[in-house]
Amino acid sequence: MQYWLMKSEPDEFGIDDLEQSPDRTAHWDGVRNYQARNMMRDQMRKGDQVFFYHSNTAVPGIVGIAEVVREGYPDHTAFDPEDPHHDPRSDPGNPRWFMVDVRFRRRLDRIIPLRELKADPALADMHLVRRGNRLSVMPVTEAQWRHILTLE
């Protein structure tokens, strides 16, 4: 069992959207960063647990928990010229971008704000709180995962 954190802007796709998706499941499309892609394509496994993080919003922070239900497969939105995430360098014969499917598990009892995560010495090594971090998909250690749940 592995743990992850995935960022999304709630204006684009928030925890509410995931909960309201068919079967409470959605594909995590639109990631256009190679490090994040590699994790989705090569490392994320069915059953892995995911912190759902809201970015670019009044109180950025962790809002809920999701689960990986389908492992990496090509992100078809890259093939669609009408899609805002279209990338002409990706084609179905040789896809450049990948995504996973995640299913809503639950909302946290409260938002755990970035501000609080940053101030917590137990989380000093977490990718999220390190300077200049821009990864939208990142690994979380089991110790970090457990600790964050105690903050809930």
Next chain:
DNA sequence: GCCAACGTTGGC
């Protein structure tokens, strides 16, 4: 292969 210019992310 270097690196300046540019675009994006995302907190504040």
Next chain:
DNA sequence: GCCAACGTTGGC
């Protein structure tokens, strides 16, 4: 809206 940090692009 600002801007620091960082990734990508493309000329050379």
